[in-house]
Amino acid sequence: MALNGGHGFGPGYEGREVFWNAHSYEAVLFFFTAIALVIFAYGIYRRWRMWKALGLPENRTDKAGERIKSLLVNGLLQARTFRESYAGIFHGLIFFGFIILIFGAAIDATQFHFGLPFFHGSFYLWFSLVMEIFGLAVLAGVILAVIRRYVWKPDLLGYRGKPDNRPDDAIVLLLIALIIVTGFIIEALRLHVNVNVDGFTWEHWSFAGYLLSKTLAGVDIGTTMTLHKIMWWGHAALALAFIAYIPYSRLLHIITTPANHYLLSLEPTGTLKPIEDFENAESFGVGRLEEFTWKQIFDSDACTRCGRCQDGCPAYLSGKPLSPKKMIQDIKEHWEDRAAKILAAKALAKKSGGEPEIPEPDKMLVGEVIDLHELWACTNCMYCMENCPALIEHVPKIVGMRQYKVLMEADFSPELQLTYRNMENNSNPWGIGAHLRGEWAKELGIKTLAENPDVEYLFYVGCAGSLDDQGKKVSTAFAKILQAAGVSFGILGEEEGCCGDSAMRGGNEYLYQTQAQMNIEVMNGYGVKKIICTCPHGYNALKKDYPHFGGNYEVYHHTEIIAKLIAEGKITLKKPLEGVTTYHDSCFLGRYNGIYDQPRNILKSVPGTRLVEMRSNHRKSFCCGAGGARMWMEEDIGERINDMRTDQAIEAGAATIAVGCPFCLTMMADGIKDRGKEESMKSMDIAEIVWRSMDLEKATTAEEAKEE
Amino acid sequence: MNIVACVKQVPDTEALIKVKADGSGIEEGGIKWVMNPYDEFGVEEALKLKEKFGGEVTIVSVGPARALETIRTALAMGAEKGIHISDPSLDNADAYNTAKALATAIKGLSPDIIFCGMRAIDDDAGQVGSVLAELLDLPSVTVVTKLEVEGTTVKATKAIEGAQVTYETSLPCLITAAKGLNEPRYASLPGIMKAKKKPVDVKDAAALGITVEPKAKVVKMTPPPERAPGKKIDGADPAEKAAKLVKLLREEAKVI
Ligand code: SF4
Ligand code: SF4
Numbered sequence: 001m002a003l004n005g006g007h008g009f010g011p012g013y014e015g016r017e018v019f020w021n022a023h024s025y026e027a028v029l030f031f032f033t034a035i036a037l038v039i040f041a042y043g044i045y046r047r048w049r050m051w052k053a054l055g056l057p058e059n060r061t062d063k064a065g066e067r068i069k070s071l072l073v074n075g076l077l078q079a080r081t082f083r084e085s086y087a088g089i090f091h092g093l094i095f096f097g098f099i100i101l102i103f104g105a106a107i108d109a110t111q112f113h114f115g116l117p118f119f120h121g122s123f124y125l126w127f128s129l130v131m132e133i134f135g136l137a138v139l140a141g142v143i144l145a146v147i148r149r150y151v152w153k154p155d156l157l158g159y160r161g162k163p164d165n166r167p168d169d170a171i172v173l174l175l176i177a178l179i180i181v182t183g184f185i186i187e188a189l190r191l192h193v194n195v196n197v198d199g200f201t202w203e204h205w206s207f208a209g210y211l212l213s214k215t216l217a218g219v220d221i222g223t224t225m226t227l228h229k230i231m232w233w234g235h236a237a238l239a240l241a242f243i244a245y246i247p248y249s250r251l252l253h254i255i256t257t258p259a260n261h262y263l264l265s266l267e268p269t270g271t272l273k274p275i276e277d278f279e280n281a282e283s284f285g286v287g288r289l290e291e292f293t294w295k296q297i298f299d300s301d302a303c304t305r306c307g308r309c310q311d312g313c314p315a316y317l318s319g320k321p322l323s324p325k326k327m328i329q330d331i332k333e334h335w336e337d338r339a340a341k342i343l344a345a346k347a348l349a350k351k352s353g354g355e356p357e358i359p360e361p362d363k364m365l366v367g368e369v370i371d372l373h374e375l376w377a378c379t380n381c382m383y384c385m386e387n388c389p390a391l392i393e394h395v396p397k398i399v400g401m402r403q404y405k406v407l408m409e410a411d412f413s414p415e416l417q418l419t420y421r422n423m424e425n426n427s428n429p430w431g432i433g434a435h436l437r438g439e440w441a442k443e444l445g446i447k448t449l450a451e452n453p454d455v456e457y458l459f460y461v462g463c464a465g466s467l468d469d470q471g472k473k474v475s476t477a478f479a480k481i482l483q484a485a486g487v488s489f490g491i492l493g494e495e496e497g498c499c500g501d502s503a504m505r506g507g508n509e510y511l512y513q514t515q516a517q518m519n520i521e522v523m524n525g526y527g528v529k530k531i532i533c534t535c536p537h538g539y540n541a542l543k544k545d546y547p548h549f550g551g552n553y554e555v556y557h558h559t560e561i562i563a564k565l566i567a568e569g570k571i572t573l574k575k576p577l578e579g580v581t582t583y584h585d586s587c588f589l590g591r592y593n594g595i596y597d598q599p600r601n602i603l604k605s606v607p608g609t610r611l612v613e614m615r616s617n618h619r620k621s622f623c624c625g626a627g628g629a630r631m632w633m634e635e636d637i638g639e640r641i642n643d644m645r646t647d648q649a650i651e652a653g654a655a656t657i658a659v660g661c662p663f664c665l666t667m668m669a670d671g672i673k674d675r676g677k678e679e680s681m682k683s684m685d686i687a688e689i690v691w692r693s694m695d696l697e698k699a700t701t702a703e704e705a706k707e708e
Numbered sequence: 709m710n711i712v713a714c715v716k717q718v719p720d721t722e723a724l725i726k727v728k729a730d731g732s733g734i735e736e737g738g739i740k741w742v743m744n745p746y747d748e749f750g751v752e753e754a755l756k757l758k759e760k761f762g763g764e765v766t767i768v769s770v771g772p773a774r775a776l777e778t779i780r781t782a783l784a785m786g787a788e789k790g791i792h793i794s795d796p797s798l799d800n801a802d803a804y805n806t807a808k809a810l811a812t813a814i815k816g817l818s819p820d821i822i823f824c825g826m827r828a829i830d831d832d833a834g835q836v837g838s839v840l841a842e843l844l845d846l847p848s849v850t851v852v853t854k855l856e857v858e859g860t861t862v863k864a865t866k867a868i869e870g871a872q873v874t875y876e877t878s879l880p881c882l883i884t885a886a887k888g889l890n891e892p893r894y895a896s897l898p899g900i901m902k903a904k905k906k907p908v909d910v911k912d913a914a915a916l917g918i919t920v921e922p923k924a925k926v927v928k929m930t931p932p933p934e935r936a937p938g939k940k941i942d943g944a945d946p947a948e949k950a951a952k953l954v955k956l957l958r959e960e961a962k963v964i
Contacts, residue, residue, distance in 0.1 A: 406894075435724040
């Protein structure tokens, strides 16, 4: 037999016949493909109707450019998925492997039908090699995934130590593995013939199939051809099953997750949409599923149960009954049930020509689907949203449901009720007389804007900075820094009110808006343009939420200003900071506003600083426990979040926990106390550290301090 | 059940109180006004009874125009309607005249039960409730921390030195509320919005047909004496400081 028995391939013209041994099957294959596609399309259609079945309107299709960018970065490039190395790698192997293999299959199909002028020679060889590599990549990815899910069993894939593996998870992994394995077997069978009969001498480029084909030595050609046919059909069946299975399984995330990447919120991180019309609205917040927007509901269908949100959630880790993953899954289940019933009712009504009778839900969303302890455990720390590869938005859902409990039912913890009354009466959470707000500044000679409105910056001091003993020390230190650097600034004194963050995040949007409006009125009255806040909660609210009510300012956090003053040489740090220091990222500075570097850079410019990081830092930092109005509520379930964070600081060997937030300052101080470490550890605001290091406190005062 | 709750608007406990230069009263500018906390217990108990037995809660208040805000607060909590007795002659009226105004307004309502706070935290007089009961010729139990109503039987418990007493009386009656009676509710937002539209009847002395003849009047108000600031003792060493301290304690404070 001639070496290139009729097929025309040979050295210099390497190639292979596409659809080898299966030419005549094309029509049949098309038939089955069509069936698979119909099943697929039906599944998507069904899902589509469920997505559309309920939810309030929300525009998430504007600014296509930015959305496409998110789709490319998060979807195609898997940016967020890669933030976790192991999971990122295995998912990347499968994802990119599949994309390349599908691309390869498309090239094959084109070659078969139209013939590609370049499908031979070195193109063919490289093509073969690339297909081998990515085929193996997918297989490796599946193996890594299996090891993780079934051997290693990290808690993030389960719930409270119990694995949450569903049959679907196994089916999907098995399906992928089988598609690849059968692919290699077909190749090996073909090569057994092509190499031994047709004399293809170049097929070691398809190295995996080539090696596999070696195991077939001795198998006769006829059997090989038959086996090849069977395997070919097996492979095709699996691939088509995969397509058909997508809408009915976790594979749906292939569609919903990138869709969610496209539908992302373009608002600054953590911005909450204000309630607009208190006078005429019938209901407030989210008490029923349909009071979520369609996008908030759709989110739950984009969740892959990857558990990354749960893995760093302070509420979950401290043993409270909240897991952001479980919450999203519970909403999803509730939605599947509700959507099906609503669609059925509508279909029935269409037939009978009447109005659809929508049945009442079996379970109330707030209180039953989502337990109240669960709802109130959230610190709004943003860990979940910042680390979710599917860009799911947990926090606005939680705040929406809290709004329902607070505004509609006025049913929430008595401690928080007291806090809100205090804010109503004295515009601070403690209920300290509002007239005392400016007291701390009196002996420092700081003028209020009423006394001198002609200043560059308004120092918005905030409640803790004005009224809390530790907070006042921070305000004093920061004011002295500004004075020493010759920065022109003033405060509002008595005219300042609470920023309202705790009210907003605790669901009391009405109270929040009254506070915000009062402040905005005063600040606009003075024509304020630039504001510095020492509290990240005020900073975040003034910067991102006040613009909703006509308060547009340039807002800075004090660490930004201090970093700038140091860089400009306006202040010099002399006195060294003893011992090891660690910096605790405040959620509202870090994850909410991306301020990670300035505080660290400031600490590094203090002479002698030995800065270490805690186990959780930057984007993955662990909350102090005070956000989301949790500061004002009892923490009676599970471990105390601040103690857990303090343990991380102890573990890092820190003597000083540097912070940039008065709530964190209190929480860390309490944690140090709880752990009996007052002798060896302390928490300090960056401003206090800097002022101390500037060493400008008058000699007598320093001496007194020593004697005390 | 026809229920009345009397409320008074008072300065917030944390407000900065300044006595007017002429001693006739306090400076009102800059004060945050709130519902007298004891009256809040009364309103809450009234609402609870209504929720249990049905009926209506009417809020009655004597006070200047600003007191309307406090009536609205009670309406936001869930009361049905309000009567606002507003007349310059009643501003800072004594307990008797306040009670008389309240009695005249309430009489026509023929209530089953009336609630007042045990006292108002501004003038601490603690008389209005009892005088009102007297004027309406109703039995009353004061400083109540627990209330049970069954049929027309009323059992009211109050704390006395080291014990508790439970009184039994019957409707109609008047109760003055003390801390511990209940936890006043936080108004829901729809409640706040609806309260803006609930009816409040504003009446002056003429409309009630009363004339104010004070039985007691404020002669003079004086602020508490200011506390002298602390003194810091300077000295080169602890011994010198101690010597100075002893000297001051003997000569200035005259305690040793
Ligand atoms: S915001 Fe923080 S506390 Fe709340 S669910 Fe997300 S991770 Fe948990
Ligand atoms: S919400 Fe996001 S991070 Fe959490 S399990 Fe779902 S996909 Fe993963």
